[in-house]
Amino acid sequence: MINKLVDKIKKQNAPVVVGLDPMMKFIPEHLKKAAFAEYGETLEGAAEAIWQFNKAIVDNIYDIVPAVKPQVAMYEQFGIEGMKVFQKTVDYCKSKDMVVIGDVKRGDIGSTSEAYAVAHLGKVQVGSKKLSAFNEDFATVNPYLGSDGINPFVKVCKEEKKGIFILVKTSNPSSGEFQDRLIDGRPLYELVGEKVAEWGSECMGDDYSYVGAVVGATYPEMGKTLRKIMPKAYILVPGYGAQGGKAEDLVHFFNEDGLGAIVNSSRGIIAAYTKEQYAKFGEEHFAEASRQAALDMIADINGALHK
Numbered sequence: 001m002i003n004k005l006v007d008k009i010k011k012q013n014a015p016v017v018v019g020l021d022p023m024m025k026f027i028p029e030h031l032k033k034a035a036f037a038e039y040g041e042t043l044e045g046a047a048e049a050i051w052q053f054n055k056a057i058v059d060n061i062y063d064i065v066p067a068v069k070p071q072v073a074m075y076e077q078f079g080i081e082g083m084k085v086f087q088k089t090v091d092y093c094k095s096k097d098m099v100v101i102g103d104v105k106r107g108d109i110g111s112t113s114e115a116y117a118v119a120h121l122g123k124v125q126v127g128s129k130k131l132s133a134f135n136e137d138f139a140t141v142n143p144y145l146g147s148d149g150i151n152p153f154v155k156v157c158k159e160e161k162k163g164i165f166i167l168v169k170t171s172n173p174s175s176g177e178f179q180d181r182l183i184d185g186r187p188l189y190e191l192v193g194e195k196v197a198e199w200g201s202e203c204m205g206d207d208y209s210y211v212g213a214v215v216g217a218t219y220p221e222m223g224k225t226l227r228k229i230m231p232k233a234y235i236l237v238p239g240y241g242a243q244g245g246k247a248e249d250l251v252h253f254f255n256e257d258g259l260g261a262i263v264n265s266s267r268g269i270i271a272a273y274t275k276e277q278y279a280k281f282g283e284e285h286f287a288e289a290s291r292q293a294a295l296d297m298i299a300d301i302n303g304a305l306h307k
């Protein structure tokens with residue numbers, strides 16, 4: 001799957017992933033009205049509105065953007081109905097040949113991590129059959145339980161040709177509380193980065209490992225250091241746009257080959273129609289505003305890379 005991701009990034013010339021984080025406040029009134037008319041103000045109604053919102057956005061970006069990153073929390077808050085839409089969204093994006101990164105941030109003791117890995121990337125045994133559940137292409141994984149929590153994901157990735165992105169340095173303001181703590185004079189995120197390189201060395205695609213890393217756009221200096229520590233790891237970079245990350249800060253997250261990183265934007269793309277810059281599209285045409293915002297983001301990042 002890492003080879004497919006790299007190929008799509010090259011073909012579309014777009015090192016960009018759109019985050020499908022469908023918060024209700026961003027879903028246009030006409031979609032909510034139609035969904036609530038059919039299902040009432042219920043969890044089913046919310047799920048239907050989310051589905052219509054996601055589908056319209058995906059229909060408008062799949063030819064220009066290689067990957068999507070549905071954030072599971074935004075679906076999970078609506079219980080089973082939300083998770084059904086998560087699944088439907090994953091399946092729909094895959095039918096459009098997009099690479100799907102499930103932002104699920106899992107990781108636990110070995111036996112539990114194994115179940116998480118099976119749920120999101122693998123196949124579950126049911127009697128004599130092996131069946132896929134959520135079936136994303138990649139999942140995000142929390143490394144703070146150590147190798148026990150990571151190994152089951154690596155095993156499933158090998159079997160299924162899937163991939164993971166391990167949290168190394170997150171984009172949020174308080175990420176330094178623990179991640180920057182010095183251990184034997186070195187910040188913890190660097191030590192995690194070294195482990196990612198080690199785990200990933202056994203998991204190579206053609207040029208990059210299918211064990212990647214998450215490093216926030218909001219910490220460009222750390223991104224530069226981590227790029228050197230993990231030369232073969234693809235870096236998933238959240239924090240561009242809504243969290244303040246800028247294209248010019250992201251250049252050192254990439255390798256000399258112009259590859260090695262994929263930058264995420266969620267609110268900046270899916271809620272583009274609420275921004276003054278894209279107001280001319282109007283709420284009815286929210287998905288076209290998202291397409292334009294995605295095109296602008298791609299141009300912004302490529303512009304910084306090819307300066």
Ligand SMILES: O=c1ccn([C@@H]2O[C@H](COP(=O)(O)O)[C@@H](O)[C@H]2O)c(=O)[nH]1
Nearest residue numbers: 071170171216238239242243265266267
């Ligand atoms: O360090 C991290 C890890 C994950 N995220 C997730 O990415 C998106 C960012 O959304 P924006 O609207 O583009 O800010 C969201 O799903 C986060 O949970 C992150 O931001 N930082």
